[in-house]
Amino acid sequence: MADTMRAAVWTGKETGPTLQIEHIPVPQPKQGEVLVKVSACGVCHTDLHVMKGEVAFPSPAVLGHEISGSVVALGPDTTPVRGVDVGAKVVGAFIMPCGQCRQCQRGRDDMCLPFFAQNRLKGTLYDGTTRLHRADGTPLAMYSMAGLAEYSVVPINALAPLHDGIPEAAAAILGCAAFTAYGAVHQTAALQPGETVAVVAIGGVGSSIVQLARAAGAGTIIAVDISDEKLDAAKKLGADHGVNSSTTDSVAAVRELTGGAGVDVAFEVLGRQQTFEQAVKMLTDGGRMVAVGIAAGAATASIEITPLVRRGLRVMGSFGGRTRQDLPAVIDLAASGVFSVEDTVTRTYSLDAAGEAFDALARGEIQGRAVITMAP
Known part of the structure; x- marks a missing residue:
């Protein structure tokens, strides 16, 4: 594995909804976390809100909050759970529950207290630090798992194994578009x-x-x-x-x-x-x-x-589903054909064209969902 990776970096609302491709160090997972080699990341309006300064978030940052990919490493003293282990193909949900707070303990992963206090407000993971930095040491905030990059550190509770037969790139949308819809339909409504x-x-x-x-x-x-x-x-x-x-x-x-x-x-x-x-x-x-x-x-x-x-x-x-129980259920629905990732994903962009993807989203041109793939 290389020491550096490509990432689409948002430099701040002062520069508007623009992304620049940078080479930054590959992040390292800590306890309770996993390093994922990202296959694809979905293109969501919530990221666009951040880029336009309509949702407060620190910068510079790496956005992207629904991913598919393969596990390449577990953090120290991290025990595999629910089939998430080195070599597994996985989907990552944008709500990353800590599993320990009072909301998580009562099954309300969608209301995880550290997720909102740390990740959504400060762009960090739950020890209060980000896993991403530029080569000069400048920290980069993480929006969820910061999926617009070739590698991503994700809390293990936010991942679930991807079934064979589901297209890996299109499967990225299971972590937000489908996951959010599932929470709205089955949990809230x-x-x-x-x-x-x-x-x-x-x-x-x-x-x-x-x-x-x-x-x-x-x-x-x-x-x-x-x-x-x-x-x-x-x-x-x-x-x-x-x-x-x-x-x-x-x-x-x-x-x-x-x-x-x-x-x-x-x-x-x-x-x-x-x-x-x-x-x-x-x-x-x-x-x-x-x-x-x-x-x-x-x-x-x-x-x-x-x-x-x-x-x-x-x-x-309704913000989203309850990650540990609902993400596997969403993947099951995709595997059974009840939910079609192929029909929902209508455009695919390369990481180098990430800015073009969000420009098209802002113009209302994307029907369904687009995904950004990490392959050159």
Whole structure:
């Protein structure tokens, strides 16, 4: 293994949403951690929010928070768990639970206290330090496992083995797009067979929610987006109807398609005030709105109090799945064909073209999900 690796480095919001390829030392795992040779990393809007300065995060940094790859080393005194050992092909989830805090102890990996306090606020792992540095010693913050690099250090609790037969590069999206969707559908919404669903915004996560809602036995599934191309893709993945909100009143259209009642569950996957408020208005009496999209800055949305009370509506946030139990479940669904990584991944970029990938994402050109591969 080489001493150095290529990484896409974000230098800070002052330079805007740009990445530069640098050669930096290969990181070394500590106890409870694993070194992964990265095959691919997904292209997610959350990274783009960071790059645009819409989500606070220290810089310089290496972003990228959903990966696939192979384990090449375990940290000192690290015991293999759940089949994660040297030589194993793995998927890494963006929520990296410590396994020890009170939230992890009660099974709420998605609320891991050190993950939010250390990684999301400071760009470090749980000893308070980053594993990444430039050759001159300058520390580089890590967004999750910092997957936009040829090697990545990942807490072992955030990894699960990848089954044979799942394309390794496309499998990277199982760690965020599919994993986030699984948490929204099964943990937060607790979707029941026959329930009607609206999915507002059909990107990587929205496309995944369509597939998982269909697999969970949802009744009518309505996809909402401003792109006819994305709506057509959603229908191929299992949506019954597509509503173009740029040309149609999406709330009225959803109500019409449900006989005037509205849907049992609306998933909002964009994180914008307008779509957040629309999703609430799409609900039937007793319905649940599951907010999945990360918003820019301190964005807020308004909800009418009286309808919320009288109609017994519920508005719930859903950041992701519960890593140790849900990541293996997501991989199983991909292995069984219930979730298709091949149909969800529509573009592949090289690491050298990582900046182009995020530019295309910012322009709204990527249908489903794109991945960045580390192969030259």
